[in-house]
Structure formats: C-alpha cells, structure tokens
Amino acid sequence: MNLELRHLRVICAIAETGSVTKAAAVLGLAQAALTAQLHRIEGTLGGALFERDRKGARPTALGELVLARARVLLPAVEGLREDAARMASTTVPERYRIGAVNGPILGGLVHRLAAEQPEARITTHPAWSADELIGMVAARRLDFALIGVCGDASPPTSQGLIWRDIALDPVFVLVPDAHPASGWAEVELSELADARWLATPGDGCFSECFAAACVRAGFTPQEMYETDLAGAYDLVAAGDAVALCQPTFRVVPGLTAVPLTGVPLRWRHVLGWHPDSPGADIAERVVAHATAAYAEAAARSSAYQAWLARNPGYGPSGTPVV
Numbered sequence: 444m445n446l447e448l449r450h451l452r453v454i455c456a457i458a459e460t461g462s463v464t465k466a467a468a469v470l471g472l473a474q475a476a477l478t479a480q481l482h483r484i485e486g487t488l489g490g491a492l493f494e495r496d497r498k499g500a501r502p503t504a505l506g507e508l509v510l511a512r513a514r515v516l517l518p519a520v521e522g523l524r525e526d527a528a529r530m531a532s533t534t535v536p537e538r539y540r541i542g543a544v545n546g547p548i549l550g551g552l553v554h555r556l557a558a559e560q561p562e563a564r565i566t567t568h569p570a571w572s573a574d575e576l577i578g579m580v581a582a583r584r585l586d587f588a589l590i591g592v593c594g595d596a597s598p599p600t601s602q603g604l605i606w607r608d609i610a611l612d613p614v615f616v617l618v619p620d621a622h623p624a625s626g627w628a629e630v631e632l633s634e635l636a637d638a639r640w641l642a643t644p645g646d647g648c649f650s651e652c653f654a655a656a657c658v659r660a661g662f663t664p665q666e667m668y669e670t671d672l673a674g675a676y677d678l679v680a681a682g683d684a685v686a687l688c689q690p691t692f693r694v695v696p697g698l699t700a701v702p703l704t705g706v707p708l709r710w711r712h713v714l715g716w717h718p719d720s721p722g723a724d725i726a727e728r729v730v731a732h733a734t735a736a737y738a739e740a741a742a743r744s745s746a747y748q749a750w751l752a753r754n755p756g757y758g759p760s761g762t763p764v765v
Contacts, residue, residue, distance in 0.1 A: 444483050491506070539565045605717070607715075611758070613709060613754070615703065680695075694744075
C-alpha cells in the first residue's frame, strides 16, 4: 500500500483525540474500519505507531517521527491548494520578453509597460546582433525584437516576423569638443575624409551603406576601430577617432554630436514579432509605447529637437500612447 495524505490525517486524528474510537467519530468512520486502516498504515511504515490500552492510544517513537513529518506536510499541502486556487481564479500577468540592439527605446519602453501593468512579467535581452534577436523571436524565446536598419533597407523577412517602424533618425557624427566641427550647425561628410572612424559590433548592411556614402562624398574611409560604447567615448574624447551616432545620443562631457549635411545616412528603428506568438495580441500596444519611449528620448536633446523642426519627416513614425 502506498502512503497517502489521508493516511497522515488518520494518524494525526488518533494522536489528537488520544483514541481510535474518538478518531473514528471525528473522521466519520466505523471503529473497525479505522482500526483495519491503522493496521495497514503500520504495515506500510514497518512498525506500530501507537501503544493502545484501556487509557487510549499514545504514539510510539516511530509514531512521533511520523507525526512530526505529517504536521509539516499537511499544512504545506493545504497552503499549496489555496495558492493554486487563488492563481487559477485570477488573470495570468501579461508577459513581455523584449530583445534589443543598442538604441534609445528599450529603457523607456520597459518603464512605460511596468507603470501601466505593475503585475506584468518583463524581461530584456540586449545583443549586438539583430540576427540573433530575430532568431530568438522566431523560436518563441523572445516576444519582441527592437533593432535598427539603415536607410530604406527592409528588416530581414526569412523568419516570418511582422515589422513596424518606430522612428526614422538621421545619423550624426560624434566629435570631441576640441574638434573644429563641434561648434558647427552641421558638417559635410567630405570634411571628415581624413578622420579615423569607430564602429560598434553588429550585423546588417550599415558598414556598406557608410562606405557608399563616403564614396559619394569623394573619399574612401580609413579602416575602422571596432569597440564597445565606453571604448568609443574614450577614443573620441582623446581625439583619436570620430564615430557615427544616433541623434538621441546622451550628452557625455567633452563630446558633441553634430548633424551631417544632407543626411547621407539614415537609421530606422523597427519592432518585430511573430504573427503566431502570444506577443501578436499585444503588439500594437507595445508599438505605441515604443514610439512614446523614442519621443521621450528625442525630447531630451534640445539640439535634436531643433534639427527635427527644420527637417520634417524624421523622428517618431506613429502616434505614441499618452
């Protein structure tokens, strides 16, 4: 016979009442039936659980051991049942698993979702590779991917994701304050022909688009340094290189983001999800919040706001949630 929770309740009832007869009355069983059940339980556990005489039933050493465990297990199981019933009777919290390549949107998006839905489960996955994030969304390991694509290029379509534009940015150039262009309203790309450039890791066609823009400007760019953001800031601040950057770039002491004349390079922020995933049901809300997060990031730069006023067609692509 396998030991079950009901058997532990029998043992506890006998110990609490001090008598098989009284325990049978509490449990609503015939005394003979309870006695037979106690014998089967003792057989399963390998020894007597109670010493029985005219004065009643007292636990043996084995009985005390079983009672100690039963008094832990029975309340724990009851608590489990109550918690499960509560969870089953409430709505499961919304889940947001968001992957993002470096950009200005993720922090604000998470903040807005958490403020709107405090019970939501939100996780993030940063990456340099857009292809990695796209694969994770296709495999249902992420619900959404925030990536960027250059110019008029389309996001990858091989994995069957749906894409929505969040914003269209011009690409600025990051220079040290000591650079002649740091005080200019804009700079021609050709005036940076002798510069050493920086790039952060990643995939996509941006390096080819940059090289093509330089050729149109009449020069071939020098070989790029590849580094992370902290390394890029240090190299630019030291005057050893310049870097292409997003106009929502947060100001770092000693560095200035300057627009490129004629906008030779553009960067589109896009959000993707799989049409057959749970994320598809909440995608429009996420798109709206992502657009609002971008707008908030852009508003932090007065210089970029002034540039947007002079150059319609850039900035947020839709109407953000208020």
